Amino acid sequence: VTLGDELPEGTRFIGPEEGASPSWPLPDAPTAADLDLCVACGLCLPHCPTYRLTGEESASPRGRIAAMRAVADGTAQVDDTFASFMDLCLSCRACEDVCPSHVPFGRMMEHARVEIEPLRSAPARGLRRLGLDVALPRRWVLSTLHALTPIARPFLPRRIRSLVPRGRRGALVAERTDPPEGVELRGTVAMLTGCVQDQWFRGVNRATARVLARSGWRVLAPRAQTCCGALGAHYGHLDRARDLARANLTAFGAAEVVVVNAAGCGAHMKEYGALLGHEEGAVFGSRVRDLMEFLDEQGIRAPAANPGVGAVAYHDACHALRAQGIRAAPRRLLGAIPDLEIVELEHADRCCGAAGLYNVLEPQMSGELRSQKVDAVLASGARTVASANPGCTMQIVAGLRERGADVDVVHPVELLDRAYAAEDA
Ligand code: SF4
Numbered sequence: 001v002t003l004g005d006e007l008p009e010g011t012r013f014i015g016p017e018e019g020a021s022p023s024w025p026l027p028d029a030p031t032a033a034d035l036d037l038c039v040a041c042g043l044c045l046p047h048c049p050t051y052r053l054t055g056e057e058s059a060s061p062r063g064r065i066a067a068m069r070a071v072a073d074g075t076a077q078v079d080d081t082f083a084s085f086m087d088l089c090l091s092c093r094a095c096e097d098v099c100p101s102h103v104p105f106g107r108m109m110e111h112a113r114v115e116i117e118p119l120r121s122a123p124a125r126g127l128r129r130l131g132l133d134v135a136l137p138r139r140w141v142l143s144t145l146h147a148l149t150p151i152a153r154p155f156l157p158r159r160i161r162s163l164v165p166r167g168r169r170g171a172l173v174a175e176r177t178d179p180p181e182g183v184e185l186r187g188t189v190a191m192l193t194g195c196v197q198d199q200w201f202r203g204v205n206r207a208t209a210r211v212l213a214r215s216g217w218r219v220l221a222p223r224a225q226t227c228c229g230a231l232g233a234h235y236g237h238l239d240r241a242r243d244l245a246r247a248n249l250t251a252f253g254a255a256e257v258v259v260v261n262a263a264g265c266g267a268h269m270k271e272y273g274a275l276l277g278h279e280e281g282a283v284f285g286s287r288v289r290d291l292m293e294f295l296d297e298q299g300i301r302a303p304a305a306n307p308g309v310g311a312v313a314y315h316d317a318c319h320a321l322r323a324q325g326i327r328a329a330p331r332r333l334l335g336a337i338p339d340l341e342i343v344e345l346e347h348a349d350r351c352c353g354a355a356g357l358y359n360v361l362e363p364q365m366s367g368e369l370r371s372q373k374v375d376a377v378l379a380s381g382a383r384t385v386a387s388a389n390p391g392c393t394m395q396i397v398a399g400l401r402e403r404g405a406d407v408d409v410v411h412p413v414e415l416l417d418r419a420y421a422a423e424d425a
């Protein structure tokens with residue numbers, strides 16, 4: 001007797017009604033297998049930032065999955081209401097992290113966003129296409145935008161202006177960086193330089209190459225690499241994200257390890273297998289390592305000097321903590337710096353509201369989350385925040401600036417790099 005045979009006639013536990021015809025308008029929809037994993041237990045609800053702030057079921061993971069299921073069952077349509085449920089989601093994956101059924105919520109949301117893309121106005125679609133498909137994958141376009149930033153800054157809407165980083169970017173990270181004299185070569189790694197990271201946080205890339213080299217790694221930064229495609233995937237441009245994934249597979253070739261210093265990019269690249277639906281992508285994904293994860297696994301030589309920082313608040317990016325399970329590694333690495341004290345932020349596991357383009361597209365919800373994060377930083381008393389994701393860094397910097405707070409926000413690898421420089425000096 002199989003389990004199904006024992007159920008009374010007509011009982012439906014999970015899955016669509018027999019004969020139901022999905023109303024997804026496009027083929028790249030959330031799969032029935034993924035949707036069926038949710039047993040509607042609600043354990044994810046208290047962890048969802050948008051549910052916590054609104055108390056609305058439709059702004060919860062379970063509510064969003066119910067909406068997707070209704071479309072899959074053919075009892076609802078992909079319309080503006082459905083789109084508003086999906087748009088308010090941060091894709092922070094806190095729900096996925098705590099879900100006992102291992103519902104791949106991030107992936108389902110990416111597919112749901114493909115379905116709502118045609119509902120957007122023509123100018124909104126055009127802008128997204130320009131940003132996600134044209135600008136991000138092309139270094140020269142981003143470089144031009146970066147060069148124009150000082151001229152354009154006064155004309156940008158206040159909300160966007162506060163997010164755009166200031167300062168000079170300096171030289172591109174070298175295509176090859178070798179360990180300094182006296183450091184034994186341990187192996188070779190490739191490094192993702194990224195799109196936003198490469199233009200607005202290039203110093204982080206240079207610090208990454210220096211710290212890796214100092215730890216005995218030859219670092220290759222292939223020029224043919226491109227944007228990882230995470231933003232495109234989060235905002236309904238999955239086909240473009242697949243193109244970029246394929247380009248990176250070629251660019252990184254047979255690299256045994258691809259080190260990524262931006263949490264959002266690393267989380268996305270580790271899932272190239274599911275995105276591309278083939279073994280080659282899965283093998284590539286298994287070679288991707290978050291920078292903090294890699295340095296912690298392989299070990300570093302503890303710096304002998306402090307870079308001039310005392311208390312440091314570590315900000316957990318959702319796509320490091322939730323999507324990659326990285327929590328202890330960056331704290332252990334920073335803990336190796338003499339006289340550096342790591343202070344824990346209240347509700348450190350809560351999203352800061354950056355979430356890719358969310359802080360531009362959903363300013364109210366994003367602003368509330370940013371405000372909570374800034375409150376936590378200020379309450380901690382730390383004068384430095386370590387953040388390993390460019391989106392979070394921009395968001396926290398903007399929030400601190402708005403409050404007139406004198407707190408430095410840096411990538412943890414910059415603190416290690418400065419510690420080694422202090423040691424040398
Ligand atoms: S997503 Fe997971 S935790 Fe949330 S209701 Fe569904 S099964 Fe439960």
Ligand code: SF4
Pocket residue numbers: 047048049050051059060061064088089090091092093094095096105
């Ligand atoms: S991804 Fe984040 S915002 Fe979206 S439903 Fe899950 S917990 Fe809520």
